Amino acid sequence: MNPLLTQFITEAGDLVESADENLLKLERNPHDDDLINALFRAVHTIKGAAGLFDIPAFIRLVHAGEDLLVAARDHRLLLDPAVTDLLLEAMDRIRDWLAALGETERLPDDAFEIGRTLADKLRAFIPPENGPTSAIASDAPGPGSDQIGWLIRIGEEQLLAAFSAAVAENGGSLLAVSYVPDPQCFFNGEDPLHLVGMVPDILALHVGANGDWLPSDLIDPYTCNLVFTxxxxxxRAEVEHLFRYVPDQVMIVPLSLDALILPRGRADGGPVVDDFAVTAARLCDRNDQAGLVQAAEALLGLIDPGLYTASIVRWITAVARVSAVAKPGLAGVLAELVRSLAEHRPFDVNRSRSGTMPGLPPSAVSHHHTGFVAPTVDPLFLRILQEQRNILGLPCASPELAGRIASVGRTVACLFASTGQDEALAEVAAASDSALLIRSVQPLAQTLDAMIAVHTPSVAPAAVEVLAAAIAEGVTREHGPTRTLRVDRSKIDLLMNLIGELVVAKNSLPFLARRAEEVHGSREMAREIKDQFAVVDRLAQEMQNAIMQVRMLPVAQMFQRFPRLVRDLARKLGKQVDLVLEGENTEADKNVIEGLGDPLVHLIRNSLDHGIEPSDERIAAGKPATGTIRLAACQEGDCVVIEISDDGRGIDPQHMKAKALEKRMVDVEKAATLTDDEAVQLIFMPGFSTAAAITDVSGRGVGMDVVRTAVEREGGRLTLNSRCGLGTTCRLYLPLSMAVTRVMMVETAGQLFGVPMEVIAETVRVPFTALRRIKAAETTVLRGSIIPVLRLRRLLGLPDDDRERDSEAVMVVRLSNQMVGVVIDQFREGIDIILKPLDGVVGNLSGYAGTAILGDGRILLVLNMREIL
Amino acid sequence: MPILYGGEIAQFLDVCAVDEALDFIEWLRGQSRPKIDLESCTHLHTALFQLIVAMQPEINSLPGNPFLFRCLSEAARIYPPAQKCLVSESVSRGGDS
Incomplete structure (x- = not known):
């Protein structure tokens, strides 16, 4: 496979994981900007990387998600559970697609359709970018003129022509596109002119230099210095698709018809224009478009075409020509054009949209007030401010006026004091003083208006600018020192095996030293070999530790999928559950972590489905309505312990006994003698599933025995404690690392066998007198409990031991919480070995876990006690 | 050769790709009054287009491709030193097309 694609799949996979995680955190804390930003960056990076491959459905979906997050980031959209559900669904889809890409290098056939549906659903949540929409801007939201200031690069004739064409042919939305190709784009094989040529239905076009041209002898023919507008x-989707490879160089903005009206020219007026303005206003009122066109054309003959007013008059002509036939909303635009002429001020398309503007014009507001910079906007802050302003607007008898002004002034002052905005505080105080002085709410009301304007979240900055910022962010981040290295896992495994061999090879040096001394009689040589051995031994140990560290991963990797799982299941089951994660930084071997995922999922499902009660039941039992599941990891000795506990209803031992009897797993006598704790352990018996109804979540007959088997396969063990009504706790004990196994060597019938250290509970010497024979079975009493005693020689079919002795060496092993004594000939030392599983002809032999090579070259058979007993 | 250089006039033929840019600029620099003929040009790479816009050679005839035609007349109009009459003509033709 293309190595780039491989890398993309791994990286995007990680990013999806982190996005998932952040989404869940956001659900608890929807106002956390850092989380939204992190989420946005993840999605944005996926999108950017996906652009390298021909996977349009994928890009489209991620793009929709990204746009949604931009809206969330700008506080135009709150990520409520419905949106989160959808985003999670999108993440799942992306994960599926990544898997498909990994297998077949292409998206599934239905990807296009699914992607589109999902992207549309996502987009449906995105609020329009601008609040007020004009009557004519029904096709598209009209962005503020500041967003498309670059549109003015297009000449007026072209805009006039575009305007007429757009009115004449109704349909299709207008888009403004600004494309500044990268100066080095020719080296990427790009041909910007050709790209622009593929844009359908261009109404107006401007191609110009991005800055000045250099003198002819300095021009570099391979540096692109053009701007396309x-x-x-x-x-929009079509145009975006065209420019999909250069998203950072292009701005695509939906345009309303009236946004094309961009008058320009020298500011100058004169009496002629004033006369015309009066006439035009009259004609306008009478709705006499023909007369208006006539008058305007007459005026154009008289004035300098380079003036701003001339430009306005040209637009009046154009709009008047079409306003009768076209959309009625244009009448407002026409009126505003005429008004701006009469009032000697620039044309402001926003005024025509909202009709008459009450209160202060927006420009005056921002002008009036520049005293402070708004901090991050708290919606509550804004609401209080707005409410106070409304109070000022209420009609009020004059005796109460002073009191009202003072009270509003105080409230607002407190508000600003609470956020530490001292400048604003002073300003409010001054305004309220002057309001009291002139006995009018006016000064205070104006100040409040201005402050509300400053604090209102600005209508989304151009999405593209946001993108650009994010890209810049991404760039700086990526340029930081790389701290991780991705290595193929098989390479690590190889290294691991080699080090294992080295350890074994090293162990032969002491034997060599002994030979040097005994066979060759050179004591000095032997000592030197031992010295060298010490050095090699230390290095080998360090290498072994280092490679172990490489394989160690924090359990957080495994834990991170659970918040999502718990959330989904809890929603499905209609329960309220909190998942508490602890000790995520505990490290364990990668294999262990990977092998544990499924058993843990099963345990968590059990807790959710059977453990945690529905809210009403919990309240009735005097517990908090929300249940808690705790997932904790810690290190105990050479084990990693993972504990899953819930505060649910626990396991009822009586119920367990009844169930076991019903399923004929135990007989009546046995059931009667079971302690509560033993009854609870019945849950581990194969085929034991107590759920009354098989639910979607758990209870499919795959019981706890499967979980236990899986854990034991990884070399771990599982314990379960439950208190009826109070909850259940499961503890998983796992070896820190499985690469090196610590075994105890035991000698039996002249042979050496290894027994994994983790199954050995203790080693004792039992006098013959303490061995009791009950029929054929031997037992002994060890610290007050009876344990069965077996003989390894018999288990392995070796001849009985006929040596003279008065006691037996007994190795007590722990198997599934049961103690068994095993009689052996002699204990030897414990060693670290690299366990090699049996394969080939001997692969089917049961009773052996594998083999290992000892330092002197002998082969050690490692027993699998579980199978032997 | 997609660009034929004949004395003062360069003739653009069919697809003119980015590789021509270096030769073209050398040629432009060497001419006092360069003229170009784009009538038979079907594709003009941005690099060449940019040189035409920046160095303003006299354009004898515009290409038939409507988009190239539009771009060239548009760009020429913005950098119009001595080509006013050509421009006004092309704009009116552009309107018709």
């Missing part, structure tokens, strides 16, 4: 009538 165009207005076209096309579906």
């Amino acid at each position: 165009l207005v076209c009538r096309a579906a």
